[in-house]
Amino acid sequence: MTTTNNPLKIVVASGKGGTGKTLVAVNLALSVNANQIIDCDVEEPNDHIFLNPVETKNEKVQILVPEINEDKCTYCRKCAEFCQFNALFIAGETAMVFKELCHSCGGCKLICPEDAITEKPRAIGEITVGKSEEIELVYGKLNIGEALAVPIISAVKEHINKEGLVVLDSPPGTACPVVESVDGSDYCIMVTEPTPFGLHDLEVAAEVVMQLGIPLGVVVNFAGIGDRGVYDFCEKKNIPVIMEIPYDRRIAELYSNGISFTAEMPEWKPRFQELLKTIREQIK
Amino acid sequence: MKQITILSGKGGTGKTTITACFAALSENALFADCDVDASNLHLLLNPIVKETIEFKGLNLAKIDPTKCIECGKCMELCRFNAIEDFKVDPIHCEGCKVCVVNCPVEAIEFNERVCGHAYISETKYGPMSHARLTPGMENSGKLVTLVRQNASKLAEKMAKVLVLVDGSPGIGCPVIASIANIDAAVVVVEPTLSGIHDLKRAVELLDHFEVTPFVIINKYDINEENTIDLEKYCTENSIVLLGNVPFDSTVTKAMVQGVPVVEFDSKAASSKAITKIWESFKEHLLTD
Numbered sequence: 001m002t003t004t005n006n007p008l009k010i011v012v013a014s015g016k017g018g019t020g021k022t023l024v025a026v027n028l029a030l031s032v033n034a035n036q037i038i039d040c041d042v043e044e045p046n047d048h049i050f051l052n053p054v055e056t057k058n059e060k061v062q063i064l065v066p067e068i069n070e071d072k073c074t075y076c077r078k079c080a081e082f083c084q085f086n087a088l089f090i091a092g093e094t095a096m097v098f099k100e101l102c103h104s105c106g107g108c109k110l111i112c113p114e115d116a117i118t119e120k121p122r123a124i125g126e127i128t129v130g131k132s133e134e135i136e137l138v139y140g141k142l143n144i145g146e147a148l149a150v151p152i153i154s155a156v157k158e159h160i161n162k163e164g165l166v167v168l169d170s171p172p173g174t175a176c177p178v179v180e181s182v183d184g185s186d187y188c189i190m191v192t193e194p195t196p197f198g199l200h201d202l203e204v205a206a207e208v209v210m211q212l213g214i215p216l217g218v219v220v221n222f223a224g225i226g227d228r229g230v231y232d233f234c235e236k237k238n239i240p241v242i243m244e245i246p247y248d249r250r251i252a253e254l255y256s257n258g259i260s261f262t263a264e265m266p267e268w269k270p271r272f273q274e275l276l277k278t279i280r281e282q283i284k
Numbered sequence: 285m286k287q288i289t290i291l292s293g294k295g296g297t298g299k300t301t302i303t304a305c306f307a308a309l310s311e312n313a314l315f316a317d318c319d320v321d322a323s324n325l326h327l328l329l330n331p332i333v334k335e336t337i338e339f340k341g342l343n344l345a346k347i348d349p350t351k352c353i354e355c356g357k358c359m360e361l362c363r364f365n366a367i368e369d370f371k372v373d374p375i376h377c378e379g380c381k382v383c384v385v386n387c388p389v390e391a392i393e394f395n396e397r398v399c400g401h402a403y404i405s406e407t408k409y410g411p412m413s414h415a416r417l418t419p420g421m422e423n424s425g426k427l428v429t430l431v432r433q434n435a436s437k438l439a440e441k442m443a444k445v446l447v448l449v450d451g452s453p454g455i456g457c458p459v460i461a462s463i464a465n466i467d468a469a470v471v472v473v474e475p476t477l478s479g480i481h482d483l484k485r486a487v488e489l490l491d492h493f494e495v496t497p498f499v500i501i502n503k504y505d506i507n508e509e510n511t512i513d514l515e516k517y518c519t520e521n522s523i524v525l526l527g528n529v530p531f532d533s534t535v536t537k538a539m540v541q542g543v544p545v546v547e548f549d550s551k552a553a554s555s556k557a558i559t560k561i562w563e564s565f566k567e568h569l570l571t572d
Contacts, residue, residue, distance in 0.1 A: 017295010043454035105380030147457035256507040258477035
């Protein structure tokens, strides 16, 4: 893999969904010739729609879940009492495992006095590695009906090219999947829209990123709609507004057709290159 | 009593806008905001909080440095990489208790931790159950379940006929919690390739849990070809398309004012479309 750039991991996050994380991540990566895009939104991955990658690898993501050997089990209930996730159920002479609830901590196996528990891998999703021209895309998919996104996100992140210029695309929200995605990055771009919804979720998400000690800057998408609340917040908190993308019907249409807008509006490429410069300077 | 969840798969397609309008148009309903980590419904319904409930997630491990002998067993056993230099990182600790019970010198405490708050409130349209997860916390699914329980209990007590649930994006744990035991789901989709991709995953999830999906196409006119594809998809999969809402800048204006758009300007194109959709949805609810 080429490593022509100074290594840098930039994560694109937002709080509120649909503000343009994928738009910014993909167009930034394409404009600055990033080595890799890591799509951490494993519940609803979208980056591959814009990149049409040629698949080079696909692997299952498995977590270890307990299996109880009822020949050895004495139904003492120690495992069920221990499990913080209520994934084990012992009643009378029946032992049950609710696999979907298991967080794979391994505690039940350690606590069983009869050595009746073994751990078996269970697939909860998959990850795909692909190539779109020079960029590598890694994305994950949580299987339908599965609850735990975090193990898939960490599996996707294991593929990070540590020597490269890497853009990560985070899921929306401010809960554990976002922490898992953002953690370990050198810089966080928060994409927001200048509306009360955008502001409210930006405030919460910015708090998470600041707690993790990651420098951040805000990209205002759909600039021109809404109100000034987001700008006032950024000024008050000393968060730089590093780019504005106006509400532009053409950008929205290109997006809706799965086309990265910098491909059709090349005048935007230097602006994303400038954005990378701004980020590098801010980190210094 | 019927419980309906508004979903989307992809974020930002208009779930909250639609939920708030349905709230304003409904009679004898109760509202629950199950997007507990990026909640917005309160910005349109302006609830007055009547009751605050502390939400305790799973416990948090804490190493007592005066007892710790630095044997490293906890670090070796922790599968969440939450222990470094004999300190527990509260952001990564999942509260599994493995370190606590396996510490040879009982140096690890296991304390309750408050992971957010649930609220019971009053709005001009009816009562509301909502919550706020402490930023960065786990267990958003559990908090969603608490919001749902509070909503059901209150709805029963007040003899409400409908609970409207505003869901969160995605298909993972909070979404699963927001569709457990509901009567139907309304999926709001935008005619973008991403929106369509995510709608399909949301519909698969609803199928998996045997929940009937209804669809609303929001901003249908930003890509009419994709809208036609979406309409086809609904027909082919026997999904009721409740209607299409046009792109309308009045929606943002109403949001800035903190009011549902149907109330802000009932003559606006979006308001008319949403009102019509609500009427048709009511029919479906009554006949089911």
